[in-house]
Amino acid sequence: MSATALALFARNGFEETTMDDIAEGVGVSRRTVFRYFTSKNDIVWGDFATVRARLRAHLAESPADEPLGDAIRRAVVASNRYEAEELPELRARMALITSVPALQGHSMVRYEEWRGDLAEFVALRLGGRADDLVAQVVAQTTMATAMTAFVDWVRNPEADLEQRLDEALRVLMAGIGRLGA
Amino acid sequence: MSATALALFARNGFEETTMDDIAEGVGVSRRTVFRYFTSKNDIVWGDFATVRARLRAHLAESPADEPLGDAIRRAVVASNRYEAEELPELRARMALITSVPALQGHSMVRYEEWRGDLAEFVALRLGGRADDLVAQVVAQTTMATAMTAFVDWVRNPEADLEQRLDEALRVLMAGIGRLGA
DNA sequence: GCAATATTTACACCCAGTGCCAGAACAAGT
DNA sequence: ACTTGTTCTGGCACTGGGTGTAAATATTGC
Numbered sequence: 001m002s003a004t005a006l007a008l009f010a011r012n013g014f015e016e017t018t019m020d021d022i023a024e025g026v027g028v029s030r031r032t033v034f035r036y037f038t039s040k041n042d043i044v045w046g047d048f049a050t051v052r053a054r055l056r057a058h059l060a061e062s063p064a065d066e067p068l069g070d071a072i073r074r075a076v077v078a079s080n081r082y083e084a085e086e087l088p089e090l091r092a093r094m095a096l097i098t099s100v101p102a103l104q105g106h107s108m109v110r111y112e113e114w115r116g117d118l119a120e121f122v123a124l125r126l127g128g129r130a131d132d133l134v135a136q137v138v139a140q141t142t143m144a145t146a147m148t149a150f151v152d153w154v155r156n157p158e159a160d161l162e163q164r165l166d167e168a169l170r171v172l173m174a175g176i177g178r179l180g181a
Numbered sequence: 182m183s184a185t186a187l188a189l190f191a192r193n194g195f196e197e198t199t200m201d202d203i204a205e206g207v208g209v210s211r212r213t214v215f216r217y218f219t220s221k222n223d224i225v226w227g228d229f230a231t232v233r234a235r236l237r238a239h240l241a242e243s244p245a246d247e248p249l250g251d252a253i254r255r256a257v258v259a260s261n262r263y264e265a266e267e268l269p270e271l272r273a274r275m276a277l278i279t280s281v282p283a284l285q286g287h288s289m290v291r292y293e294e295w296r297g298d299l300a301e302f303v304a305l306r307l308g309g310r311a312d313d314l315v316a317q318v319v320a321q322t323t324m325a326t327a328m329t330a331f332v333d334w335v336r337n338p339e340a341d342l343e344q345r346l347d348e349a350l351r352v353l354m355a356g357i358g359r360l361g362a
Numbered sequence: 363g364c365a366a367t368a369t370t371t372a373c374a375c376c377c378a379g380t381g382c383c384a385g386a387a388c389a390a391g392t
Numbered sequence: 393a394c395t396t397g398t399t400c401t402g403g404c405a406c407t408g409g410g411t412g413t414a415a416a417t418a419t420t421g422c
Contacts, residue, residue, distance in 0.1 A: 018376085018377065018378085019377075019378065019379085020377085028401080028402090029401065029402050029403075030402090031380095031401075031402060031403075031404095032400080032401055032402070034378090034379070034380085035400080035401080038379090039378080039379075040377095040378065040379090067358060067359060067362055068357070068358060068359070068360050068361055068362070069356070069357060069358020069359065069360075070358070073358075101289075101290045104286075104289050104290065105285075105286030105287050105288075105289045105290055106286050107286075107289070108282075108285050108286045108288070108289055109282045109285065109286055122360075125360075125361055126360060126361045127361075131336075133329065133330070133333050133345070133348065133349055133352075134352055134360065136329045136332065136333070137325075137326050137329050137349050137352050137353060137357065138357045138360070140325040140326065140328065140329045141322040141325045141326055141353060141357065142357075143325070144318075144321040144322045144324070144325040145318050145321065145322055147321065148314065148317045148318050148321045149314070151317065152314045152317070155312075164314065167314065168314055168318050171314075171315055171318050172318060172322060172356075172357065172358075173356055173357060173358030173359075174356050174358060175250070175353075175354055175355050175356025175357075175358070176249070176250060176318065176319045176322065176323075176353065176354060176356075177248060177249060177250020177251070177254075177353075177354030177355060177356070178248060178249070178250065179249050179250075179303075179306075179307060179315065179319070180249055180306055180307045180308075181248055181249070199407085199408065199409085200408075200409065200410085201408085209370080209371090210370065210371050210372075211371095212370075212371060212372075212373095212411095213369080213370055213371075215409090215410070215411080216369080216370080219410095220409080220410075221408095221409065221410090
């Protein structure tokens with residue numbers, strides 16, 4: 001069902017594809033499509049719960065003496081490890097998410113729990129609360145950096161996703177204040 | 182007109198307030214409201230063009246030998262300097278933007294040019310292009326950090342906005358990788 | 363006062379999303 | 393096989409944001 005919708009989005013564009021088009025393409029009523037996806041935006045995200053669970057698992061595995069930046073970077077990169085055959089669909093999804101304004105905005109909402117997990121981890125490590133300014137800055141900027149790496153990966157067909165994520169996160173962790181100095 | 186809408190949002194909630202309510206409150210037709218604001222979301226943002234122009238001006242004023250992080254931090258903080266009498270309205274706007282999901286997402290779209298300006302500045306300083314991974318990471322994470330500071334400011338009525346922005350940006354610029362080490 | 367122009371309005375659309383209810387399909391237990 | 397309960401699906405009417413269009417109503421300049 002999501003495959004059919006993805007194909008329609010790719011062929012005709014996201015905004016141009018109506019829920020009726022999708023319903024007709026799948027061979028089901030419009031109402032039923034809304035039973036499986038809470039919104040048109042949500043169709044583009046796949047089983048995001050899995051990625052989130054993987055992030056949590058990798059964070060939990062981090063040894064206590066590992067520096068915070070390394071722990072987060074490794075966990076984010078590792079949780080975005082995909083089989084080669086999964087990449088084309090992921091690329092299609094991310095191409096939409098990073099280019100369609102409505103989806104770009106929706107990612108803020110979709111990644112909320114993901115950021116929450118990260119903030120919890122930071123709070124655990126630094127001994128504060130998840131809603132402290134510092135923990136929130138870490139969570140927000142890590143997500144922003146990951147999104148940036150995805151944008152870059154989508155634009156460069158030959159690029160390696162994990163390598164891009166790692167590279168971008170290293171820049172963030174090292175501090176962007178001294179760049180070029 | 183935006184003042185009336187803001188008051189309705191504050192009283193009845195953003196989603197609960199329809200465009201008809203706003204039109205009626207202003208004493209104008211619904212269609213006319215859409216002539217002044219391209220969308221319901223856009224009503225909440227004020228004259229954002231001014232903030233953007235101020236950011237550009239402050240970046241342009243930065244001496245060439247100033248470290249990148251300092252230049253960006255000072256420009257962002259300075260461009261968010263408000264008169265005391267402007268703060269209540271700003272707080273109301275930001276309270277909506279940071280709490281209503283639809284607006285939270287919309288900020289991604291609204292701040293696009295703002296991020297572009299920042300990426301241009303980074304490219305100028307580092308000698309690359311604005312769409313390079315590093316420049317994009319700087320722009321995206323700076324925006325994410327500023328948004329985080331705003332969230333914090335909205336939640337803490339006594340907090341000083343400029344001080345919070347400065348504090349959050351210092352964390353970002355110094356690098357979040359070594360926090361707690 | 364009149365003509366050119368800009369603003370406002372009414373009206374008819376499209377599309378996403380929701381609530382509700384009736385019926386189809388399916389899974390048992392007897 | 394028959395009933396009973398449940399889950400899935402479809403239809404329908406409705407709300408609300410947003411757009412196109414063309415008529416009506418100011419506003420401006422002369």
